[in-house]
Amino acid sequence: MLTERYSPEELLSVLLPVRRFRPFPTADDRPAWEAIPDRLRTSWLREGEAFLGYRWPSLLASDFLAYARTGSRHYDSLYQLRRAALGCLVVCECLEGKGRFLDDIANGVFVLCEETSWCLPAHMSLSRGGEGLGLADPEEPVVDLFAADTGALLAWTAYLLQDRLDRISPLVCRRIRQEVGRRILVPYETRSDFWWMGFAGHEPNNWNPWCHSNVLAAVLLLEEDEGRRVRLTNRIMSSLDRYLAVQYPDGGCDEGPTYWNVAAGSLFDCLELLYMATDGAVDLYDRPLIRQLGQYIAKVSIHGAYYVNFADGSAEPRLDYALIYRYGRRIGDPSMTALGLSGMREAASVYDGGHIFFLFRELAGIGLAAELERDRGMAERESEPEPAYELDGWLDRIQVMTARERSDRMGLYLAVKGGHNGESHNHNDIGQFVVYADGEPFLIDVGVENYSARTFGPGRYDIWTMQSGYHNLPAVNGYDQTAGKAFRAREVIYEADENGARMSLDLAGAYPPEAGLRQWRRTVALHRGPNAFVELTERCLFSGTPESVVLNWMTCGPPDLSTDGVVRLPGKEGRALRLEYDAKLFSASAERIDIRDSKLRAVWGDRLYRIRMELSLRSPSAEWIIKIRQGEAGL
Template identity: 45%
Template sequence: MNDKRTRWMIFVIVALMLPASAYGRQGRFKLGELVPQERIQQVLLSRDQWRPWPKWSERQAWEGLPAEVRKDLIVGGEAYLGYDWPALPATLFLEFARNGNRSRYEREHFARRSALTALAIAECVEGKGRFLDDVANGVWALCEESFWGVPAHIGAQKAGSGLPDYDEPIVDLFAAETSESLAWTSYLLGERLDTVSPLIRRRIALEIDRRILTPCLERDFGWMGFRGGRVNNWNPWCNSNWLVSALLIEPDEGRRVAAVAKIVRSLDHFLDAYEDDGGCDEGPGYWGRAGASLYDCLELLHSASDGAIDVYDRSLVQEIGRYIYRVHIADRYFVNFADASARVGIAASLVYRYGKSIGDEKLMAFGAHAFAESGGMAEAFEGKPGYGIGRYLAEIFGAAEIERANAYAPLVRDVWMDGIQVMTARDREGSTKGLYLAAKGGHNAESHNHNDVGNFIVYVDGKPVIIDIGVETYSRKTFSSQRYEIWTMQSAYHSLPTIDGVMQAPGSQFAARDVRYKSDDRMAQLRLDIAGAYPEQAHLKSWVRTITLNRGREVTVVEDYALTQPVGQITLSLLTPCRAEVRKPGQILLSPPDVNAASAQVTYDAATLAATIEVIDVEDGRLRSVWPEQIARILLTAKKPALKDTWTFKIEPTNP
């Protein structure tokens, strides 16, 4: 077997999957049982009957869009008139296999798709044929690509990494996305494309069938969940795009029904992977293609069955939607455990619609709030074409409604998701003022896992003070057997202890023990034993960490540990984007990089712990989009590590 393919498979199994005992929930509803293939055959609208959005020919709908929306969409298309479609040569594709770089190919790949979206939508809005030739060029350029996906995902083919094997179509995230965009382009413009050439729509249908429809029906790709193992955001993301492609393009009604039925069964594997609390262990940045893509699927099923397939009253579906406002901190800051970024731009229209579908006023208001914060209808479509057309259509035709909606950020005071063992707490409901704390238990085989059992973050007045830095720009190393060689994945660069250089280890067996949560009007607290997250070389008998938000006062962390034998060094790490200064033994002042005065301080027992400050240069582009040029790593080191001890340190605002 190809070595690269073997490493890729090992990582998918070990780093991203849970053991079989963690899923297959008892008593859960099953989409496949609620709507078996026989039921789908009865309720599914035919291709001719299903009209999810107005086609180009339905001029009243397109010309009835708000004037500012129409203007921005036409200007967006004009930017691509006469577009020089970027080349995707073999050597650019090979960069991932040769040096691990995936960004340069992806930049050109996604640019092509964003251009097609902008051109197709502009033609629908204006309706004069001015954009048609460029749309045709874009469609043809995509159809001529050997592989619609990206180099980082080609390792699933029998030939392994390198160039794509034309004879073995692999359905990855972006092959499915491309299919969705082409399917919508064919649906929207229809006979208008025939005026350029009747072969264009035929080519779209042929390529979608060869690359997506037939392979997905005949093969069980790993993301589908039929092979076992825990699926992640790939499942609803790929399924949503396959579903669009089948509903819009598949000419054979029998195969069309079979595709929908298989998608429904596959989605059950995604739902089975979720705890009842609806928590997304991949983090809020991935919720946009996890829970949100589940919603894409459910909306397509609801629409294509004329409402007959409706599971919005199911608790799990509702909880998955609510997750996104439960982990919101302030502005664009979200709780960012795992690979998620601390700053997230949410799909405002989708969040609003999800809330509307499940009858959740807070979720609707949060979507409307995000829409308003992004500039509202006046700016929502200004130079912002997505590369997927389906969600874009919903944004376009829903803009007027969301503009009028009640908009606010719920800013929930307390959240405890016991399934994924994540807590969040703030001083008071509905306000970003004061302290905010988030902490986690869990295990070290979560999706997009970092070795971070027991990690916590702290914000003051909506600004980060103690952080989880997130993840660097993805490379070949990120999803390989070398993942935990990357510093951002290691427990030593989270709010966690390191014992004689021994950090936490990856795997589901490395988990929190005896996890307890409680909250009231005065405090919120997470208590857990994190010793189980460390290998035997750490010589830990127990490490009970108690993290408490005392509302309006401070965050207190109590470390109560016991070793099985003496060790030479124990160090606690804290990362901060602030300037950190040891003002005196026992006190570290934290000053935001753009403010002269300190906003918080860390206090500790100077008789027991010694503090040092490391400065880390932030050079990666993905991290720099969130954090300043430098962050500080605070190291609290035990002066004389005892076999058993209790330490306490606090994070508190300087102006509570």
């Protein structure tokens, strides 16, 4: 798509020389930085002052080795703290301009430049020979997600603060250029076997735009040889084309909204950099695929912080709402701009001690916040109505439907998933569905714990959150679903009209032959109207008489099973959901699941609950209907 539209010769004619590439004002452009609103400046400086005289965390060999020894990713946290601290200090020096932060910035630059490797221990499989050694080989720089991110962070630091750092010592920025060149630009230019590039036959995923957004920034900001700068940019565009070639035409992200941030979101970073570096000559925003990839995030927004979170996603993903707004503005999509505005709790994000620091996005977010405050005034901005929600959504390639009772947050919300069990960041979850009421979760998708060696290793499906038994799915004869692309939904049907929406699919193909399952036709429907409800209809055929059939339901509140045929799920402010089932067919029980993982606790608190409905009928076939309605707590 990119290289088809823009040849190397055309790129050479439109790519701005490095001296003319000015995507943001440097720290010496004081009028631009002084125009940043005081409220935003104060919030950043408050965070940055905590890093004055900062004691940079040590990264020990034993920390790096811990991943190979125990699967621990503690090293990653210390690694990210260093980068977030440096990024925050850089922004604060630009905002204040008094030199208070420069020594600590120089310290941070040298701390990063003296690391043996910028590649994380968990990604050493990218090394040609060092994966089994436990430590990184300094003679073989590896470009993973965070090596590329580090390169970009340092490149932006040099761009913004070159003259000021030179007054400390010209060696600071010279060191940046040496290390970014050696660790990022040379291996990127000379190797084609990093799988995420897509050059060696491996289908790329979010790693491709994520890495490229950072490699591209380093190239555009640091490379002074214009011929090499064009060659590297063209190579990046060629690799991005391989990513675009495998994206679904409907824009569906099978990795979920958490990864949309670094999939379509990082692709947008790449497109913005190319747009800015060519004065708008490289522009793909008219392409339908680029529009659809962006619009996905609005389609899976439930309300507020909650999103449809199938796969390795969090129900409350950390999203860059300024990016969502900017993307929406580029493609002229009001649902994205409204979502972006509603999500911008502050004028722009500030370092909060725990997230990956994308300095390019922070700079763009600061500029956007200043623009909004100047052009519209904070009083008007803060009174923005919540985004308008579409009643129905259907992503046919990843087989995800969404439906609302109303076109606002009130009432019932339903999302259902088909697909297969070999997706990127897969969970065994064919037929999974979630139900929210008034924007509050009731029947949930748990999400994923903090990553460890098991997460992407042979023990992935030993982790409880990956198993279908901890989704809103059945277990048949003691068997859960099986991982692999061959295990998929069959005969998927989606329908929607003004009265409701429904999805029907056969789950039998997601289970191993030992389950003895010939057909499991699941139909999940949202019925609109004065007495709206969600209806689950199931028809099953077994190879023989099953020994056990259990329906699992995951919920975040303690269920009340005191009345036969009804499960009450309590919510906030008197809300409740009722599951109405045939007590002659099912016996219901519930178990509490104590949550120790910090990532899950941040979303759900310290406990979740699994309801298990066991089928009492012993027959080669069975069918039933379960209805889910809103109701008041205690009724």
